Amino acid sequence: MNEKIISAALSLLLITACQPATEDLVASETSAYRSGPTNVFLSAKGLGNLQESNAYLTAVGANPLTYTLAEWKRTNLGAAPVVTSLYQNLTELGFWREMTCSRGIGRGAGGCAVTNWTAPNEPARGVANQGTVAMTLSREGVVQFYVFLPDGKISPTAILDQEGPKFAPRLCIVCHSGNASNPGVKTDFGSIFREFDPSALREPPGVPRAEAEAEWRALNRVAQDANRLVRGEAEGAPAGTDHARESLIDRINVVYLSGTEPVPDSWSADGAVTVNLWKGLVAPYCMACHRHNALDFRLYPRFQFLKRQANLAKYLPFGPPSDTQAMPQAARSFDLLSRDTVAKAAVDAWLRGPACVAGQPCSLSQLAESGLTRR
Numbered sequence: 001m002n003e004k005i006i007s008a009a010l011s012l013l014l015i016t017a018c019q020p021a022t023e024d025l026v027a028s029e030t031s032a033y034r035s036g037p038t039n040v041f042l043s044a045k046g047l048g049n050l051q052e053s054n055a056y057l058t059a060v061g062a063n064p065l066t067y068t069l070a071e072w073k074r075t076n077l078g079a080a081p082v083v084t085s086l087y088q089n090l091t092e093l094g095f096w097r098e099m100t101c102s103r104g105i106g107r108g109a110g111g112c113a114v115t116n117w118t119a120p121n122e123p124a125r126g127v128a129n130q131g132t133v134a135m136t137l138s139r140e141g142v143v144q145f146y147v148f149l150p151d152g153k154i155s156p157t158a159i160l161d162q163e164g165p166k167f168a169p170r171l172c173i174v175c176h177s178g179n180a181s182n183p184g185v186k187t188d189f190g191s192i193f194r195e196f197d198p199s200a201l202r203e204p205p206g207v208p209r210a211e212a213e214a215e216w217r218a219l220n221r222v223a224q225d226a227n228r229l230v231r232g233e234a235e236g237a238p239a240g241t242d243h244a245r246e247s248l249i250d251r252i253n254v255v256y257l258s259g260t261e262p263v264p265d266s267w268s269a270d271g272a273v274t275v276n277l278w279k280g281l282v283a284p285y286c287m288a289c290h291r292h293n294a295l296d297f298r299l300y301p302r303f304q305f306l307k308r309q310a311n312l313a314k315y316l317p318f319g320p321p322s323d324t325q326a327m328p329q330a331a332r333s334f335d336l337l338s339r340d341t342v343a344k345a346a347v348d349a350w351l352r353g354p355a356c357v358a359g360q361p362c363s364l365s366q367l368a369e370s371g372l373t374r375r
């Protein structure tokens, strides 16, 4: 509780100091959501604290007082060939991102680092960046997370939305999958490398789309190969790792094999209203995280319980604020959704339908009791 209050106060302070330039970012209404910049977003895996973050950094070999991005690059990239791209992530983060990955990532070799900017011309203008985040695979095949301040010093927190700094690695695993019960001691959360989804990315002005897509294809190959080397449950990884890994490998295949993801059978079997919900809400706003995390929405019965007492609405930006966790968990997506009238109509139509279907789980606890469970 204390921790929450301190974090909220800290965010308030930093928000006034570090309000991102709005030039290229959608103006955010989310900091006013639920009366103030509390940690509504990117908090589903807990808020963490300084001690925990520092213990994690120490455990992964990064001295929390002295480690730098220069050292990270020397160790993990060195003179090896790299794949790079500058693009904007339109759906989850909003930043312009300068991505560098080693051409191959092995266990204990290579990695990716991405520097965030608010506009595409900033890297060339010598403007201060918004920080750098990085990932490696340990010798054991465990994904490791690092955050660096604009000046290159290691940091326990990252600022990825208007709510202000939040502690890594918990912050990271909201989108990169995994569970962190005690990150300073047990550093394998079952996390994965994320896909470069062309439909979510924008190329910088002056760069031909085809050229940018070729870069993302190369980055996807790196991410996919890295995920194949993430240690699985048979090697001692936590439950959920195999599912997350396979979901991401599959996702990257789908991006290139068919472009758009087909409506899953269990969703289409429920009829047009449910298909519209998949297309209007779930695919564009939920699946970025809910294909690899503990609640894989590709199976409709894992979603259906949200109809009961209109529970779905309590997470979304359409109705009055509630105590429920905000979904989507990324402020950027939440903002976009709040303006999306097609998504809202799909939600309203779905919630008007019959609440519970005989033989189907009707609440989160029933879901747990049914053979389906999470995942």
Ligand code: HEC
Binding pocket: 042, 089, 092, 093, 097, 112, 113, 114, 133, 134, 135, 145, 146, 147, 158, 160, 168, 169, 171, 172, 173, 174, 175, 176, 192, 193, 194, 195, 196, 197, 223, 330
């Ligand atoms: C809101 C969701 C979100 C959060 C939170 C997040 N990431 Fe990511 N990250 C992504 C997405 C999506 C990609 C794929 C590339 C892109 O779209 O920019 C990615 C890609 C990356 C990559 C390139 C390798 C890869 O996975 O493809 C690194 C490195 C990275 N993130 C580090 C971090 C670290 C470290 C943190 C925590 C401080 C973090 N990220 C938190 C969404 C997120």
Ligand code: HEC
Binding pocket: 044, 045, 173, 174, 175, 281, 282, 285, 286, 287, 288, 289, 290, 293, 294, 295, 306, 315, 325, 327, 328, 329, 330, 333
């Ligand atoms: C940026 C990532 C992200 C996005 C996007 C996202 N979620 Fe989530 N969601 C999470 C995480 C992380 C959890 C915790 C899951 C776990 O237990 O591992 C979660 C949990 C949930 C839960 C269970 C909450 C509980 O009480 O246990 C529901 C319901 C949910 N999400 C609905 C949605 C819906 C609906 C959408 C799309 C409108 C959505 N989410 C989009 C990250 C996300």
